[in-house]
Amino acid sequence: MAPYTFRYRDHVDENFDGSVFLLACLRANLVSGVAGTWPTHDTREIVSAARSAASAARSALSAALSADSAALSAAPDQSQQIFATPLWPAQVPEKVSEAVETFEEAAPGTPWAFWARWYRGMFDGKPLDWELQRQVALIDDAIWKAGPKAVAQEIARIERLFELEHEIAALKATLPPRMALSSTSLIGDNGGPPLNDGVQQAVRGDFVLIWDQIEALEAEITKPEPSLGKLKKIAKALLDISVRIASYCGGKIDLALTEASKEAGKAVVKLGAPIAVASLAAQNEGIQQVAKAIWAFVKTLPPG
Structure with a gap:
């Protein structure tokens, strides 16, 4: 027993x-x-x-x-x-x-x-x-x-990767399909009217960038030895996008996530009054969760 x-x-x-x-x-x-x-x-x-x-x-x-x-x-x-x-x-x-x-x-x-x-x-x-x-x-x-210590380190890596994969899947489920981004208008809160053209174009462009980063991330984490530099770059890119989206929808971002987020804070787009868009706020939370999961996974990898 x-x-x-x-x-x-x-x-x-x-x-x-x-x-x-x-x-x-x-x-x-x-x-x-x-x-x-x-x-x-x-x-x-x-x-x-x-x-x-x-x-x-x-x-x-x-x-x-x-x-x-x-x-x-x-x-x-x-x-x-x-x-x-x-x-x-x-x-x-x-x-x-x-x-x-x-x-x-x-x-x-x-x-x-x-x-x-x-x-x-x-x-x-x-x-x-x-x-x-x-x-x-x-x-x-x-x-x-x-021994136990080596096994614990490997289990930590497995758990953080497992969590990262789940966060990626959850985010992808909330994003508009890549193919739709070239033609579909983004609808405002509660099914309201589309965002104004300038903001709509900016949001659409950021969604394209998110898909680019997610695809790069998925390719990297399947490698036997993921690149720390590439993972950190992807995490920072997602944080940059998250800061911009926060400015679109009046949402919040945890600027204490990483040192990289301090630089990301400089990327806020000045658009006047915040626009309350429920779907954007939910998607932005998913973006931040993926970024957090990347940093947690990076900590389990050997320095290099």
């Missing part, structure tokens, strides 16, 4: 490194859960990861597989339903509860922060996103062997 392995986190002697043992146990549990919930035709890499986990801690993996046998023998959707129920449907044993809470309290700021959140999700029947868990399960074996 995982809570009883938490006690070994800081235990080290000549023949035993508790942190390595705990990491192997947690990895085995996560991999077994992913294997039980992922479609059969997509499990080849997961099975490979499970074998690597087994070689690192055969006893830990055996315990995990035994505990999750019902899930592993069920269909993926049924397995997810199983994991969506609390581990303890009745009263949680006091020793288990204490072990989990002690682990959680000590986890922030350490290599165990992700694992505390992951276990709490499994404990409460509210697992972390299964695609995110799959990406963690597929971390290269060499990184797992490097």
